[in-house]
Structure formats: structure tokens, C-alpha cells
Amino acid sequence: MKLFTALTVLAVAAAGPAFAEGKCATTAKSKWQPKSALESQLQADGYKVKQIKVEGGCYEVYATDKTGKRANMAFNAETLEKLDNAEAGEN
Template identity: 35%
Template sequence: MKNRLLAAAMIMAAGFALNAPARADENICKAPMDQWQPRETLQHKLEGQGWQIRRIKTDEGCYEVYATDANGKKIEAYFDPHSLEPVKVQEG
């Protein structure tokens, strides 16, 4: 019984060790922080397109924006912090 538990624990530990590097590199956006544009620049750009910004935060190496677009649709969008181009946009 002890051997089975030990074997199971070793398998689980190996699985965690193998998955750790993959998790660390899951960022959608890859630009180094010293190349990021300020959040305010993104906010002004989006407000110029009629968006109402609720929140901008950093997630997965990107700027994550919660907003309402010019048509009144709720938006959750990820933007590359270097180019300020959209990476992923979800309506809802």
C-alpha cells in the first residue's frame, strides 16, 4: 500500500513539474514591459472610438479592458500593450 501511495505521489509531482514551464509561458502578449505604452494612451484611443471604459488591468501580458462599445455592447478585450492592437475581443 505504501509503495502505491509513493508511486502515485511521484507521478503527480512529475506531472506538476512538467506543466510548470508551460504555465509560465502562457502569456498572450509577449512585449517586454519597457516597451509598453501607457494605459491612458489605450483609454484615449478607445474613448475616441466611442467606448466607455470601466476598467483596464494587466492580464496574460496584455491590457485587459472591460468596457461598453459605441453600440452599447459590453466588451471584454485584450490589447497588445506595445502596439495597442486588439488580440482577443469578447462581446457579452
């Protein structure tokens, strides 16, 4: 039974990062990265940025990818880390 419990704990711990969603910035706006840095990063990745909005401590991006497909993404405004939830700042 102890082996089963240990294996269960290991399986949950290993899967943990796969479920991490990231968070919006909680720091002062003076510590945030500029929107222009995010826009440059996205353009280098082949996106055409339509709009970047501030939602909570996140940048919410409306863009199109290389094929013209719409993309709605959210990024932590301080680290520019892409978040799993495109509406992260609205929660």
C-alpha cells in the first residue's frame, strides 16, 4: 500500500507543471515590460498584432498568425510569460 501511495504522489507531482496556468502580474506597473517589447516578440514569431489591452496584470493580445488565423493570447505584464488562459486578466 505504501508503494501505491508513493507512486500516486510521484505521478501527481510530475503532472503538476502540465496543469500550471501562470498568473497575471501583481507588481507595480513601473515594473512591467513595455507593450512594444511584447509586440516585437510576437512579430518575430510571425504574428500580426491587432491590439494589446491591459486586463488586470496581464496583456491581452489580439493578433493573427502566419496563416491569417486569429489568435487571442494573454501574457504576464511583468515577465511576458505566455499564459494558458487567454482571458487570464479578466478573472
